[in-house]
Amino acid sequence: MAQSVIEALLKSKIGLDVNSIGSRAIASAIYQRMVNCGISQMSSYLGYLQDSPQEWQALIDSVTVPETWFFREPESFALLKSYVLSEWLPQNSQKVLQVLSVPCATGEEPYSIAIALLEAGLTSAQFRIDAVDISQKCLLKAQKAIYDKYSFRGSNFEFHERYFQSINSEYYLQESVKKSVNFINGNLADPHFLVNTQVYDVVFCRNLLIYFDHQTKEQTLHILERLIVAGGLLFVASAEAALLMKTQLVSVRHFSAIAYQKLIKPHNFEQENYTNYQSTIYSQLPTQTSTEIPIKNKAEIYYQTPIKANNFNTNLLDLAKTAANQGRLEDAVKLCNDYLNQNQMNAEAYVLLGEVQQAMGQNEQAIQSFRKAIYLQPNHEAALTHLALLKEQQGDRAGASLLWQRIYRLQR
Ligand SMILES: C[S@@+](CC[C@H](N)C(=O)[O-])C[C@H]1O[C@@H](n2cnc3c(N)ncnc32)[C@H](O)[C@@H]1O
Known part of the structure; x- marks a missing residue:
């Protein structure tokens, strides 16, 4: 009874969907807090919680997942650079690029944005990053900007030497990068979130929507949508892309990265104009992707159009990716399964299937798909990472930790 009240409070205050991490994980976080507070009854803990804002913060820290690292989904940062150099800068050379990173967790994401912009050739005076998180504990760590090896999980560390000083196996971020980020304690589930502030040219909101209730x-x-300036970009995590179908934002691709753009003229904007507009922005895009955005069901086209035999399998997987990117998740699952019927040994297809299942909220099926991918390719980093995050969401911290260690060993 007390647990359902706490779950309802977590939902109304921070938007947490109990199913996203499971009741068991919430119970274990509550018990952990009860032990720390020296309280043995959950009903007494509930009373204490309702009277103590500090305890709310502590409970939030226990139930939220602050997992993050530098240049997570690195393609997003390549797209950011491309957008800034090819579109934003030519039109706004005298302005300061305004960026929002929410949730920023312990700072790796906003600092990666800062490093990417510096690497693109901007000076620190040409951009400003607001970084928001609900957890004060995370923000304190972010402001210190001292990291250990677990914050660096990619393979490309050439930025290390330029931006960090290594002392006793810790990495101290350069002061000039620290200064470019302004940390703010805030709750994205609050309907008045940043209501009286400016709008942003670029917003990163990755790996939080998946934990929110409908x-x-x-x-x-x-x-x-309100916080993004017309023409601005929104980045979400790949597992969250399907949610964007309900907005007026349109997808923009750059190789495997996807972001969502607020059109300058969203209403009555004809497809033809949109296509021209789109292709002028990202000239590097393969031609087929520049016309892909708001069109109707591509799976129908696939099922009605004969495909050359030698391209058949590749096309099925490409079509599955396209369907997933456009938020046609059921089509994507069907296309993945059709592909896998003929290519049972393809780990990539299982990873894609798992991502789509995760976006559909089918976490158990997603786990099975990621396991199959790992069985086929034991060092498949994306599959291991997805599985670790899912285990964490389910409260299996020990299982997740084993996977994180395995991922870390791969990257050394
Ligand atoms: C998995 S991290 C994501 C960090 C980063 N965006 C990334 O993708 O690596 C999730 C973060 O969301 C924060 N969070 C959870 N609920 C929130 C809310 N309602 N408002 C703002 N931040 C929230 C948590 O404190 C945690 O730091």
Whole structure:
């Protein structure tokens, strides 16, 4: 009984969908807090919680997942650079690029944005990053900007030497990068989130929407749309891409990265104009992707159009990716399964299938798909990472930790 009240409070205050991490994980976080507070009854803990804002913060820290690292989904940062250099800068050379990173967790994401912009040739005076998180504990760590090896999980560390000083196996971020980020304590589930502030040219909102309940997701999408300037970009995590179908934002691709753009002229904007507009922005894009955005069901086209035999399998997987990117998740699952019927040994297809299943909220099926991918390719980093995050969401911290160690060993 007390647990359901706490779950309802977590939902109404921070938008947490109990199913996203599971009741067991919430119970274990509550018990952990009860032990720390020296309280043995959950009903007494509930009373204490309702009277103590500090305890709310502590409980939030226990139930939220602050997992993050530098240049997570690195393609997003390549797209950011491409957008800034090819579109934003030529039109705004005298302005300061305004960026929002929410949630920023312990700072790796906003600092990666800063490093990417510096690497693109901007000076620190040409951009400003607001970074928001609900967890004060995370923000304190972010402001210190001292990291250990677990914050660096990619393979490309050439930026290390330029931006960090290594002392006793810790990495101290350069002062000039620290200064470019302004940390703010805030709750994205609050309908008045940043209501009186400016709008942003670029918003990163990755790996939080998946934890929100349906209503908070919808509300947050409206908030994000409001916070982006016309022509600006929104980055979400790949598992969250499907949610963007409900907004007026349109997908923009750059190789495997996807972001969502708020059109300058969203209403009555004809497809033809849109295509021209789109292709002028990202000239590097393969031609087929520049016309892909708001068109109707491509799976129908695939099922009605004969495909050359030698391209058949590749096309099925490409079509599955396209369907997933456009938020046609059921089509994507079907296409993945059709592909896998003929290519049972393809780990990539299982990873894609798992990502789509995760976006559909089918976490158990997603786990099975990621396991199959790992069985076929034991060092498949994306599959291991997805599985680790899912285990964490389910409260299996020991299982997740084993996977993180395995991922870390791969990257050394
Ligand atoms: C998995 S991290 C994501 C960090 C980063 N965006 C990334 O993708 O690596 C999730 C973060 O969301 C924060 N969070 C959870 N609920 C929130 C809310 N309602 N408002 C703002 N931040 C929230 C948590 O404190 C945690 O730091």
